[in-house]
Amino acid sequence: MTVPAVLVSLVVTLLATVTATAAPAYARNRVTPGNFTGFGFDQCVAPTQEAMDTWLTSSPYWAVGIYIAGDSRHCGDDKQVNLSAEWVSTQLRNGWRLLPITVGPQASCQGRYRDKVRISADPDSNYAEARAQGRTEARTTVRAARRLGIRAGSTLWYDLEAFDTGRTRCRESALAFLSAWTRRLHGLDYVSGVYSSAASGIAMLDEASVETPRTYSMPDRVWIADWNGRADTESIYVRPEAWTPGRRVHQYLGGHDETYGGVTINIDSNYLDLGRGSVAPRDPVHCGGVDLNRTRFRRMRQGDDGAQVKVAQCLLKGAGFYQGRLRFRYTRRTERAVTRYQDARDLPANGRMTPRTWTALLTEGPTPLIKVGSASHAVRRAQRALNAAIGVRLPVTGVFDASTTQAVRAYQKERHLRRTGVIAADTWAQLRAGRR
Numbered sequence: 527m528t529v530p531a532v533l534v535s536l537v538v539t540l541l542a543t544v545t546a547t548a549a550p551a552y553a554r555n556r557v558t559p560g561n562f563t564g565f566g567f568d569q570c571v572a573p574t575q576e577a578m579d580t581w582l583t584s585s586p587y588w589a590v591g592i593y594i595a596g597d598s599r600h601c602g603d604d605k606q607v608n609l610s611a612e613w614v615s616t617q618l619r620n621g622w623r624l625l626p627i628t629v630g631p632q633a634s635c636q637g638r639y640r641d642k643v644r645i646s647a648d649p650d651s652n653y654a655e656a657r658a659q660g661r662t663e664a665r666t667t668v669r670a671a672r673r674l675g676i677r678a679g680s681t682l683w684y685d686l687e688a689f690d691t692g693r694t695r696c697r698e699s700a701l702a703f704l705s706a707w708t709r710r711l712h713g714l715d716y717v718s719g720v721y722s723s724a725a726s727g728i729a730m731l732d733e734a735s736v737e738t739p740r741t742y743s744m745p746d747r748v749w750i751a752d753w754n755g756r757a758d759t760e761s762i763y764v765r766p767e768a769w770t771p772g773r774r775v776h777q778y779l780g781g782h783d784e785t786y787g788g789v790t791i792n793i794d795s796n797y798l799d800l801g802r803g804s805v806a807p808r809d810p811v812h813c814g815g816v817d818l819n820r821t822r823f824r825r826m827r828q829g830d831d832g833a834q835v836k837v838a839q840c841l842l843k844g845a846g847f848y849q850g851r852l853r854f855r856y857t858r859r860t861e862r863a864v865t866r867y868q869d870a871r872d873l874p875a876n877g878r879m880t881p882r883t884w885t886a887l888l889t890e891g892p893t894p895l896i897k898v899g900s901a902s903h904a905v906r907r908a909q910r911a912l913n914a915a916i917g918v919r920l921p922v923t924g925v926f927d928a929s930t931t932q933a934v935r936a937y938q939k940e941r942h943l944r945r946t947g948v949i950a951a952d953t954w955a956q957l958r959a960g961r962r
Contacts, residue, residue: 552615552675559623559681561801564588564899565757566625566775567784567793570601572609575616577789582620583950584787586898586931589623589798595670596629596663596685597643611675621895623798625749625775626671626682627721630663631703633689635696645703647695653702660706668714678715681747681800688723688751691730700727701734705742712743721749721777724763732764747800749775757797772801786946804901806924813840813852819906819922823888823914826879830856838879841887842867873960884914886960893954897947900926908949908957912937915962 568591573581581587592609593599617624632638634647646655667682676682684707691697708718722728728750735744748769752761759774760766779795812818816836824834835856842848847870848863861877868875871886888911894904906924913920918933931947938945941956949957 552611555615555618555675555677557677557679558618559589559625559800561803562589562623562899563799563803566590566796566798568796569791569793571605572613573791574608577791578617580787580789583895583948584944584946586947588621588897588899589625591625591627593629594626594674595667598629598632611673614674614676626676627685628663628667629685631659632687633696633700635693636687636689645699647699649695653699656699656702657706660703661710664707664710668716681717681719682711683719683721683749686720686722686727688726691726697730701742708743708745718745719747719749720745722751724750724752724761729763732768747773749777751777753780754778759797759799772799772803774799804899804925806901806905809906813843816840818910821913821919822917823884826856828856828858828861845887845890881914881962882960885911885962886958888914889957896926896949898926898931911957916940
């Protein structure tokens with residue numbers, strides 16, 4: 527190799543290294559919020575990492591609103607001491623869904639905000655100034671999102687507080703602003719969301735989509751502030767078919783304190799149904815077609831027969847303790863496999879399928895944190911194990927719903943654990959040990 531060739535090679539290597547180093551540190555962050563049906567909270571200042579970790583394992587919430595931009599924020603950059611690209615990346619890795627919020631110019635007739643942060647109500651050129659403001663806010667928000675590592679494809683939310691929609695210029699300028707916000711976000715490869723009072727901003731958008739179709743670009747998703755105390759996505763101010771399915775967040779409670787794991791945060795409470803929602807993957811075929819999804823598991827011993835014998839054999843085979851054909855008969859071979867499993871898991875080694883042995887065997891596999899909104903094979907395993915442990919007869923759906931939460935709390939009460947309704951390491955450990 528000639529000297530110039532060596533130099534060229536070194537330069538190329540150096541450039542590649544610099545490029546790799548300069549690449550976004552959080553490029554692997556997932557799009558947020560993704561597909562989710564469950565609970566979320568929003569709080570003005572992003573909580574500390576300690577608070578987020580505590581609420582992760584002890585609260586029903588798995589989505590969080592964060593205020594990332596806008597001159598009308600009460601918690602501007604000077605107060606957001608916890609919010610950073612590292613904070614965002616950590617929450618996403620932990621499974622949190624993030625709802626990035628901008629509070630910029632408000633409706634021209636909104637009385638709480640200074641003139642300089644109001645939407646222009648000048649009707650010239652079809653509210654051209656209001657539209658320019660909307661585009662500016664979209665660009666500013668995207669810059670803030672990118673700095674925080676919030677990827678393209680994520681939903682960015684504009685917070686338009688309640689105002690008098692009966693005032694024509696105020697209403698029309700707000701519509702023009704939000705339309706421009708949506709169009710510009712689309713051009714920058716982000717999804718448009720709008721948060722507002724159900725009775726004003728959201729009702730305004732809903733009416734405009736019907737009365738003046740194709741005049742304004744509608745947001746992809748709406749966040750409905752209707753403090754009716756119901757954890758669903760319904761509101762009397764919005765047509766039932768509007769922004770459905772999978773395009774709504776409902777803020778059902780305003781500012782109040784909630785405490786989990788000894789950590790108190792003042793929050794607004796929300797219920798989300800976004801994307802495809804929380805849908806469990808298809809249950810795989812087990813052992814050529816054995817149905818593991820039972821609501822009860824009976825005691826069995828050598829000489830017994832029935833379909834549940836094959837369930838036990840299939841589970842034992844998956845755990846590496848049974849070989850050979852699956853039969854309807856509880857044979858001597860089955861008894862030996864059960865005994866070996868019990869010995870390996872520190873269970874009473876009697877060769878019988880007891881509730882404790884069922885519970886441990888049904889729990890075999892990965893043990894991720896799961897709670898309301900989870901939809902996975904791990905949820906199916908937990909539902910089966912709870913049926914064996916405390917006889918709750920849960921439908922095995924793979925979706926962690928209200929009935930699953932209630933069953934988890936009942937089990938935690940029996941085991942003298944904190945009644946969080948969340949299956950974290952402590953609850954998994956009890957199930958894996960076959961504790962009842």
